[in-house]
Amino acid sequence: MPSRLPAVTQPVTTAPSPGAGHDTTALLRGATARVYADTVREVADDVAARLVAVTQPFSGASRSELRSLVDAVDLDGPPSGTREALREAGDLYAKHAIWFHEPTYTAHLNCPVALPAVGAETMLAAINTSVDTYDQSTVATFMERRLVEWTAGRIGFAVAEGDVAGADGIFTSGGTQSNFQALFLAREKARRAGTGLESMRILATAVSHFSIAKSALLLGLPDGAVVTVGTDADGRMSPDALAQALVDIERTGDTVIAVVATAGTTDRGCIDPLGPIADLCDAVGTWLHVDAAYGCGLLVSPRRRHLLDGIERARSVTVDFHKSFFQPVSSSALVVRERSDLAPVAWHADYLNPEENAEPNQVDKSLQTTRRFDALKLWVTLRALGADGVGAMVDAVCDLAAAVHQDLATDRDFRLVGTTDLSTVLFRYQPEGLDAARADALVPQVRRVLFDSGRALVAKTVIDGRPCLKLTLLNPDATLADIRGVLELVRSAAHGLLAGEALLDIDEPPCRDVHPRLARADQTADQTADQTADQTADQTADPDADGETR
C-alpha cells in the first residue's frame, strides 16, 4: 500500500539547527512525521514478533538479575538515538514484562487488551490531548462526555439533558481514584450539611477494596470511620447486618456518610445484594456508592446483566474499563446519578477555567488537572467491536470460571474455596491426608515456584483467615484446557515441594547414593560456603514476607 504520509518537508538531521542548541529532530511534528511512522511501525513489529514468540507469561528472570540489568543502564550516558534506545528498552522491558494476554496468566485483575484500543492508544499518545479544559481538548471533551452518558445509560441512570438534572461523571486513572472521588463527594455533602469529620462513618464489608479505608484516611476521617458490615459466607454484604449497623450508628449520634457496596469483590468476585442495600440507604437517606471496578463488565453482558440489578439506585458508581472492558491501563470512571453532586470538586483558576468561563471544562469535575484522553480507547473499542462484542467476552470469562469451579469440585487433590459471581477461582491444594497447616504453607510456595518458572502466574490471598491460591480469569481466549494446564502445574509444584520436604526429613537421602551430582563428595567445603554467602546476601537485600528470596 503506498504511504499516505507527506514527503518530509525539511531534511531530518541530527545536527542542531543554527541557534537552536538542541536536536531539532527529537520532537514529534510535521518534519519528523515519517520518522514517527517508521518508529511506531518498528516498535509495533518488535512487539508483534514477541507476541508470536512468547510461550509463557514471564521470562522467569530473578529479581537480582532484573535489578542488575536495570542498574547497568547509564541514564547519564551518551545518547544512543531513538531506534537504539527503543531496542534496548525492548530487550529490557518487553523481554521481562508480564504478558497478561497469555492464557496461563491468571494472577490479578489484568485483562488482555482490545486491539482497537491499542490502536487508539497510539493515536492519543501522539496527539497528547489533555482533557482538562475545552481549549486543550475540543472534540475530545464531547467524546468523553458521550461515553460518560453512555455508561450512565447502561447503569440505568437518567441522563442529563441541557439544564435538566441527571447523571454525569468523569474518567479517572483507576478504581482507587474513582472510589476516592466518590467518598470525597459524600464527605463534602455531609460536611456542608454541618456534620463534623469526627462523627462521619462509612459502612462497607471487610472485603471492600482497600482504597475505601485509604480514602477515609486521606479524607481526614477518624480512625475507625470505616465500620465493617457483616456478610454471608461468600463475603456478600448482609442486608440485615447493614440495617443493624445503620441503627447502631444512629444511636451513637454519628452519621453514616456513605454505604459502599461492592459489585465484584477483588478476591471472590461476589456482588453485594444491591437492591436490598439500596432499599436501606433510601430509607435513611444515605449515599450509596457501588464499587463496580471489577463487575462493571456486566453492564454489557448479554447474559448476566441482571446480576447488577439495583445498581441504578446508587448515587455514585465506580467502573474500571481497564479491568473488564479489555482496555489498556488506565481507563476508569466515576459516574454519579445527579450531576450537582460533582460540584464540590470544581475549582477555578484565572489562567485555566475562570468561573465565568462558559466553555465545557472537564477539569471542573475532576480531581486531576492534566488528564489523558483515555476515553478514546473505549470509544474506538465500542465502535469496532460493539457493546455486545465486549459483553460476550465478559460472559466468556464468567463461563470459564464456572467450568473451572466444576472441575475443581470433583478433583480430589484440590479444595475449592467459595463461589463467584464473576471470574475468580479460589482453591487450595489439599489432598486427603495433608493437614491444614501444611496445605496453608504450600500456598505461597506453590505460587512462588510457578512465578519463578514464569510458566504460569497465579495469585495468593487469605480467605477466612487461611491462605489460598487465586485465579482471576479475564482472558476470554483462554480455554478450559489452558486452565487445566495451570492446575497441573500447581499440582506438580505442590508434589515437588512435598517430596522435597520429605527428603529433608531424611538424614541421609537415598538419592545421594545413586545420583552422582547429589553426592556430598562432589562438593568442596569452599563451594558450599560460597553458595551460602550468596543466598544470605540475596535474602538480606530483598526480604519477602513469604521468605521468598528472588
Ligand SMILES: Cc1ncc(COP(=O)(O)O)c(C=O)c1O
Ligand atoms: C473492587 C475493586 N475496587 C477498586 C480497585 C482499585 O482499582 P485500581 O487498581 O484501578 O485503582 C480494585 C482493584 O483491584 C478492585 O478490585
